[in-house]
Amino acid sequence: MRIGVFVCQCGTNIAATVDTEAVAEAAMSMRDVYHAESIQYSCSDPGQRQVIAAAHQHRLDRVVIAACSPRMHETTFQRAVIQAGINPFMLEMVNIREQCSWIHEDREVATTKAIDLVAAGVARVRGQVPLKRGRVPVVGEALVVGGGIAGIQAALDIADAGMPVTLVEREPTIGGNMARLDKTFPTLDCSSCILTPRMVELKHHENIRLMVSSEVTAVRGYIGNFEVDIRKKATCVDEEKCTGCRICEEKCPSRAPDEFNAGVGESKAISIAFPQAVPLVAALRKEHCRQFIKGKCGVCKKVCPADAVDYEQEDELHTEKFGAIIVATGYRLFDWEGAYPDYGGGLYPDVITSLQYERMLSASGPTGGHIVRPSDGREPRDIVFLSCVGSRAESVGRPFCCNVGCMYIAKQAIQTREHLPDSRCYVFYMDVRACGKGYEEVYRRAQVEAGAVYLRGRVGKIYPRGDKLVVMGTDTLIGDQVEIETDLVVLAVGFAAAEGAGELARRLNIAYDGYQFFTESHPKLRPVETTTGGIFLAGACQGPKDIPASVAQASAAAAKAIRLLSREDLETSPMVAEVNHMRCIGCFKCAEVCPYNAIEKQKLHDGRTVAVIIESLCQGCGLCNVACPPQVISLRGYTDNQLISEVVEVLR
Amino acid sequence: MIEAAKTIRAGEEMLAEIERRSGQDVSSCYQCGTCSSTCTATLAFDYPPHLFMRLLQLGLVERALASRTAQMCYDCMTCSSRCPVGIDVADVIETTKNIADESGRSRPPKEVALFRRLFLRNVCRHGRLHEAGLLAWYNIKSGQFFNDLSLVPLVLRKKKVHLVPPRIRQRRELRRIFRQAKTKPGAK
Numbered sequence: 010m011r012i013g014v015f016v017c018q019c020g021t022n023i024a025a026t027v028d029t030e031a032v033a034e035a036a037m038s039m040r041d042v043y044h045a046e047s048i049q050y051s052c053s054d055p056g057q058r059q060v061i062a063a064a065h066q067h068r069l070d071r072v073v074i075a076a077c078s079p080r081m082h083e084t085t086f087q088r089a090v091i092q093a094g095i096n097p098f099m100l101e102m103v104n105i106r107e108q109c110s111w112i113h114e115d116r117e118v119a120t121t122k123a124i125d126l127v128a129a130g131v132a133r134v135r136g137q138v139p140l141k142r143g144r145v146p147v148v149g150e151a152l153v154v155g156g157g158i159a160g161i162q163a164a165l166d167i168a169d170a171g172m173p174v175t176l177v178e179r180e181p182t183i184g185g186n187m188a189r190l191d192k193t194f195p196t197l198d199c200s201s202c203i204l205t206p207r208m209v210e211l212k213h214h215e216n217i218r219l220m221v222s223s224e225v226t227a228v229r230g231y232i233g234n235f236e237v238d239i240r241k242k243a244t245c246v247d248e249e250k251c252t253g254c255r256i257c258e259e260k261c262p263s264r265a266p267d268e269f270n271a272g273v274g275e276s277k278a279i280s281i282a283f284p285q286a287v288p289l290v291a292a293l294r295k296e297h298c299r300q301f302i303k304g305k306c307g308v309c310k311k312v313c314p315a316d317a318v319d320y321e322q323e324d325e326l327h328t329e330k331f332g333a334i335i336v337a338t339g340y341r342l343f344d345w346e347g348a349y350p351d352y353g354g355g356l357y358p359d360v361i362t363s364l365q366y367e368r369m370l371s372a373s374g375p376t377g378g379h380i381v382r383p384s385d386g387r388e389p390r391d392i393v394f395l396s397c398v399g400s401r402a403e404s405v406g407r408p409f410c411c412n413v414g415c416m417y418i419a420k421q422a423i424q425t426r427e428h429l430p431d432s433r434c435y436v437f438y439m440d441v442r443a444c445g446k447g448y449e450e451v452y453r454r455a456q457v458e459a460g461a462v463y464l465r466g467r468v469g470k471i472y473p474r475g476d477k478l479v480v481m482g483t484d485t486l487i488g489d490q491v492e493i494e495t496d497l498v499v500l501a502v503g504f505a506a507a508e509g510a511g512e513l514a515r516r517l518n519i520a521y522d523g524y525q526f527f528t529e530s531h532p533k534l535r536p537v538e539t540t541t542g543g544i545f546l547a548g549a550c551q552g553p554k555d556i557p558a559s560v561a562q563a564s565a566a567a568a569k570a571i572r573l574l575s576r577e578d579l580e581t582s583p584m585v586a587e588v589n590h591m592r593c594i595g596c597f598k599c600a601e602v603c604p605y606n607a608i609e610k611q612k613l614h615d616g617r618t619v620a621v622i623i624e625s626l627c628q629g630c631g632l633c634n635v636a637c638p639p640q641v642i643s644l645r646g647y648t649d650n651q652l653i654s655e656v657v658e659v660l661r
Numbered sequence: 662m663i664e665a666a667k668t669i670r671a672g673e674e675m676l677a678e679i680e681r682r683s684g685q686d687v688s689s690c691y692q693c694g695t696c697s698s699t700c701t702a703t704l705a706f707d708y709p710p711h712l713f714m715r716l717l718q719l720g721l722v723e724r725a726l727a728s729r730t731a732q733m734c735y736d737c738m739t740c741s742s743r744c745p746v747g748i749d750v751a752d753v754i755e756t757t758k759n760i761a762d763e764s765g766r767s768r769p770p771k772e773v774a775l776f777r778r779l780f781l782r783n784v785c786r787h788g789r790l791h792e793a794g795l796l797a798w799y800n801i802k803s804g805q806f807f808n809d810l811s812l813v814p815l816v817l818r819k820k821k822v823h824l825v826p827p828r829i830r831q832r833r834e835l836r837r838i839f840r841q842a843k844t845k846p847g848a849k
C-alpha cells in the first residue's frame with residue numbers, strides 16, 4: 010500500500026491560515042504514506058500534472074488531496090488519478106478550506122486541525138477498495154408539473170426534441186397566471202395573443218399528454234427512473250364529450266367564487282374559467298354545487314347537449330414512470346389582508362390587488378375591460394398604486410422583492426391612461442426596479458407620457474372619507490407628508506409560493522426555502538437543477554420572476570431534461586449497501602426503512618431467507634446500514650471500519 | 662402636508678404654461694440631483710434646483726413662483742449642461758421667474774433688481790460686460806461704497822478686470838436689439 014498526500018495552498022485561500030508545508034511534512038510520517046507535498050493550485054492543469062507525475066514516480070496506489078470541498082473538485086481529481094492508472098474511488102478528498110482555513114484565524118490551531126483531518130483521510134483511504142460503477146437504463150419520458158407559461162414552454166421544448174412528455178396541471182385549464190394578464194411588459198403586447206397559440210399547440214402536440222385537474226400524490230425512484238402517482242380529480246364532466254358550449258354554466262343556479270378573475274365578479278358551480286381555456290372543457294366544483302350540497306338540482310346534466318355531465322364520476326389514479334421531472338408550479342399572491350390592517354385589511358371594496366386590476370383591464374374580463382370602482386361601479390378619476398405590499402417588509406415576514414411589481418405598475422399606469430384619458434395615477438414606491446431589457450423605457454413612459462406621478466415613500470394608512478379613500482403617505486424627495494384623496498387604490502402585492510408547494514417538495518424530496526420557493530442546487534452555476542438528480546425547476550416556483558425569465562429558465566430546464574432523457578443508461582454510484590449473507594438473520598428491518606425499495610428477499614441453498622440489495626436501485630443513503638440489528642450491512646466506500654478508523658485518528 | 666391630488670390639479674395650468682414657454686418637460690425629471698450637486702448658487706436658494714423641479718412636479722407652482730431660487734438664479738447654466746435627461750433646468754427656473762415678475766407675484770430683492778438693471782445697461786453701452794464699471798456703479802447706486810474694495814488691487818494685478826471698457830463694432834445694432842426687446846411683453 011503506497012499513499013500519496015497532496016496539500017493544496019489554493020493561492021492564499023488555504024496557505025494564509027494553514028501551514029501547508031508543515032501539513033505535508035507531518036503527512037510523511039503517517040503510516041503507508043510514501044509521498045507528500047504542498048501544491049499552489051492543485052486543481053489547475055499544472056497542479057493536476059504534478060499529482061499524476063508524483064503518482065507515477067512513487068508508484069502510488071492511493072491518493073489523498075487536502076484542498077476544498079469534494080463538491081467542488083472531486084470529479085476533477087478522480088479524472089486525474091484515473092490518468093495515473095489508479096481506480097477513482099481510491100481517492101480521498103480532505104476539506105481543509107471550507108472546514109478549516111476559512112473558518113479559523115489562528116494559524117497554529119488551523120495547521121494542527123488540518124494535520125488531524127489529513128490523518129483521518131489517510132486512515133479512511135487505507136481501508137478503501139477499488140470500486141466499479143454500474144449502469145441503469147433511463148426511462149425516456151418527462152413529467153412536467155404545473156401548466157403556467159414555464160411548464161408549457163418546458164413541455165413544448167422537450168416534445169419538440171422528440172421525447173414524450175406528460176404535463177400535470179392542478180386546475181381544469183393550463184395557462185396559469187399569465188392567462189389572467191391583459192397586456193405584458195416590456196412590450197405591452199396582449200398576453201392571450203402570445204399565450205393562447207402555445208396552449209393550443211401543447212394540446213395538439215403528438216408527444217404531449219395533458220392531464221388537467223390532476224395532482225402528483227407520490228414520487229418514488231431516482232434520476233432516470235421515477236415512479237409517480239397521479240390523481241385525476243373528478244370534475245363530473247367527460248372531457249372527451251364536452252364541447253365547451255358553456256350552456257351548463259349559463260343555466261347553473263349555484264353561484265361560486267370566481268378564482269380565475271381573482272374575485273372580481275362571480276362564477277358558477279359548473280364553469281369554464283375563460284374563453285380561451287385549454288382544454289375547453291367545463292368542470293364542476295362539488296363544494297358549491299346544489300346537486301351535491303342539497304342532493305337535488307341536475308340542471309347541467311339536463312341541459313348538456315353532449316351528455317357530458319356525470320355526477321358519478323370518480324377520481325382516477327395513475328402510476329407512471331418518468332426519467333426526468335420539471336417542476337413549474339408558479340406562484341400566488343401573498344395573503345395581504347391579515348398583514349395590512351392599516352390598508353383596511355380587505356374591508357374597503359375600492360382597495361384591490363394588482364391582479365384584480367389586471368382582470369378589470371382585460372377586455373374578456375368580468376368588467377369587459379372597464380375600470381370601475383367595485384363599490385359603486387363608477388369610473389375612477391384618481392388611482393393610487395402602492396408598491397411593495399408584502400414585499401421588502403421584514404415586519405410581515407416578506408423581506409424579498411417581488412421582481413415584477415415596479416414593472417407591472419408602470420404597465421398598468423400606461424394602460425390606465427389609455428382606458429381613462431382624464432384619470433391620473435399616483436405611484437408610491439421605495440425604489441423603482443426596472444433592470445430588464447427595455448424595462449427602464451416602460452417606467453419612463455409611465456412617468457413622462459402617461460403622466461403618472463411617482464412619490465417616493467411607503468403609505469402609512471388608508472381610510473375612507475365619504476365615498477373616497479384617503480391615502481396617507483410621504484414623499485421623501487420633497488421631504489413632506491403627502492395625502493391623496495382618491496377613488497381607487499391598487500396594491501402591488503408580493504409573491505408567495507403556490508398553495509401546497511412545501512408538501513409537493515417533500516413528495517419530490519427537493520429542498521425549499523422558508524417561503525416554500527424551491528431551492529436551486531447552486532444559485533449561480535446550477536440555477537435550474539434541484540439537489541435531487543433528475544428534477545429541475547422552471548418559473549416562479551423557484552422565486553419571483555417575470556415571463557421572460559420564467560420562459561428562459563423553462564427552456565434551460567428542458568435542455569437539462571433532454572440531455573438526461575437522450576441517454577440510454579446512466580452510471581450509478583458504486584457506493585451502495587452490501588449485505589453479509591453469512592450473518593444476515595432475515596429480519597428485514599432494512600427493507601422497512603429503505604426509501605428506494607432496493608432490498609429484496611432471497612432464498613439461499615441452505616434454506617435461509619436473506620436480504621439482497623438491488624444495486625441499480627440503491628442510492629447509498631445508509632439507512633439500512635444503521636437499522637440492521639446484527640450490523641451486517643455496510644456501505645461500500647463508507648464501511649464501519651473506515652469510519653471508525655477516521656474517528657480514531659481525529660481523537661488521537 | 663401636501664394634498665397631492667389637489668395641488669397637482671391646481672397647478673396644472675401654470676405648469677403647462679412654464680413647460681410651453683421653456684420648451685421643457687418637467688415630468689421627465691427623475692430627481693437624480695445632478696443639477697443641485699453642481700449648482701453654483703444654492704447658498705442663495707431656498708430650494709436647490711432638483712427640489713425646485715419637484716415643487717413643479719407636485720403642482721406646488723405658487724411655492725416655486727415665490728421662491729428665492731427663482732429670483733436668485735443667475736443663469737450660469739451649469740445645471741442645464743449636466744442634467745442627464747437633457748432638461749434645460751435654468752430655463753425652467755428663468756421662465757418661472759419671468760412669470761413671477763409679470764404677474765407681480767414676487768418681486769426681486771432691491772439689490773437684485775438694481776444689479777440686473779445696471780448689468781443690462783452696462784452691456785447695452787459697451788457691447789460686452791465692463792466689470793469695473795458695473796462694480797463702481799453698483800457700489801455707488803446701492804450706497805455700499807466700500808463693498809469688495811479690498812479686492813481691487815488683486816483683480817487688477819491678475820488682469821481679471823480692466824479699467825478701460827471693451828469696445829465692439831456695430832454698437833448701434835446692439836442698441837436696436839435692446840430697444841426691440843423692451844417692447845416684448847413682460848420686459849421692463
Ligand SMILES: Cc1cc2nc3c(=O)[nH]c(=O)nc-3n(C[C@H](O)[C@H](O)[C@H](O)COP(=O)(O)OP(=O)(O)OC[C@H]3O[C@@H](n4cnc5c(N)ncnc54)[C@H](O)[C@@H]3O)c2cc1C
Pocket residue numbers: 154155156157158159160177178179180183184185186187190192193194195223224225337338339340341363364367413417420507508509513547548549550554555556557559
Ligand atoms: C398583476 C401581475 C401582473 C404581471 N404582469 C406581467 C407582465 O406584464 N410581464 C411579465 O413578464 N410578467 C408579469 N407578471 C408575472 C407573471 O405572472 C409570471 O412571471 C408568470 O406567470 C410565471 O409563470 P409560471 O409558469 O412560473 O407560474 P404560474 O403562471 O403561476 O403557473 C403555475 C401553474 O402551476 C399550477 N400548479 C401549481 N401547483 C401545482 C401542483 N401542485 N400540481 C399541478 N399544478 C400546479 C398552477 O395551477 C398554474 O397553472 C405579472 C404578475 C402579476 C401578479
Ligand code: SF4
Pocket residue numbers: 396397398400401409410411412413414415416440441442501503
Ligand atoms: S419589484 Fe418593485 S414593487 Fe415589487 S417588491 Fe421589488 S421594488 Fe417592490
Ligand code: SF4
Pocket residue numbers: 689690691692693694695696697710711714743744745746747748750
Ligand atoms: S439634473 Fe435633471 S433629472 Fe436630475 S434632478 Fe436635476 S433636473 Fe431632474
